[in-house]
Amino acid sequence: MNPVELAFAALITAAVGALGGLGGAILLVPFLVLSGLSAREAAPLGLISVAAGSLAAAPHQLRAHLVNHRLGVSTEIIGSAAALIGALASGIIGQSTLALMLGVVALVAAYFGGRRKGIRNLPDPSLTIDDIGEHAGSLSGVYQLDEDEFVRYQANRVPVGLVGMATAGLIAGLSGVSGGFIKTPTTSEVMHVPVKVAAATTTFTVGITSAVALLVYEAQGRIVVSDAALVAGAALIGGTIGARMQAVLPPPKVRGALSAVLVIIGVLLIARNL
Amino acid sequence: MIPGMERLAGLMQLALITAFVLALGGAFVPGTIGHVSGVACVVLLISAPVVRVGWLTVEWARTGDRRFAAMGGVLLGVLVVSGLLAFLR
DSSP: OOHHHHHHHHHHHHHHHHHHTSOSHHHHHHHHHHTTOOHHHHHHHHHHHHHHHHHHHHHHHHHTTOOOHHHHHHHHHHHHHHHHHHHHHHTTSOHHHHHHHHHHHHHHHHHHHHHOOSOOSOOOTTOOGGGOEEOTTSSEEEEEOSSSOEEEEEOOOHHHHHHHHHHHHHHHHHHSSOSHHHHHHIIIIITOOOHHHHHHHHHHHHHHHHHHHHHHHHHTTOOOHHHHHHHHHHHHHHHHHHHHHTTTSOHHHHHHHHHHHHHHHHHHHHHHHO | OOHHHHHHHHHHHHHHHHHHHHHHHHHHSOHHHHHHHHHHHHHHHHHHHHHHHHHHHHHHHHTTOHHHHHHHHHHHHHHHHHHHHHHHO
């Protein structure tokens, strides 16, 4: 794959991934593997894309009080530890096994992306704009749903949620996809945090997970600096475009289309490596 | 907005712009300068979330949210151990 194609792939996947709320790496890594790159070479580029996407979203999400940092930090302890184990293990796992695993991951992502629900928590009329943000000393908070609508939430079933975070971290370390496709549904469907807050908190935590795995990849000599810089630049632009397009296109429809693409990618990867 | 969080958002904005400039340098500038720029971009992408966790930990400790300040400390510990394990292995 030449540099122009790599930059184009990183830009498009980051934009579409941000638009659908799944992250760009879940498209980029399988695409790179299908284009001839080995799974071992594609994984660091996927995590560079994840780290760039996380950084691109940070200023807006911080100002909008969308991230529950206390929840993110609490759950990321186990997520990062699992990512470390996954990244260390990825150096000793064979190419076809990694590619096969990637195919299964793409199919699982398609399933979760397609079935994600809309609004769970309803607005509370007693809340005002002064109430938005996370609450000190607890895993709760208030977020702005619409101009005059505010929603109260509280994270539940944290121990079960931690299992999902550990799984996501392990997959991120092994394969180079962000694990956000597991984290966001886990936070939303299992822990009952509103989707918007869950997605923003996941965007924060996948940046930490990718930092851990990238440290290991760097120590293993697997990061090609020029390719990484190209992917980072393209992902920063793509992620910003995708986040802005969220206001124009309905995310559920985009996620449906993304799921269909992921099914095709997953089946191709599995068929080629069986 | 909490003043500390506004400062953190500003810092992340600065990191974002710097990372983009460094990425362009790493991708398009030939030779040593391009390589150094690319390495700096990767280092910035890795360190930005770590700085964010560190900032939050200090902010929570300062405002008396000890339980979550401790959580932040543990996460920073995991990150440090990860770095040590990765490079000493």
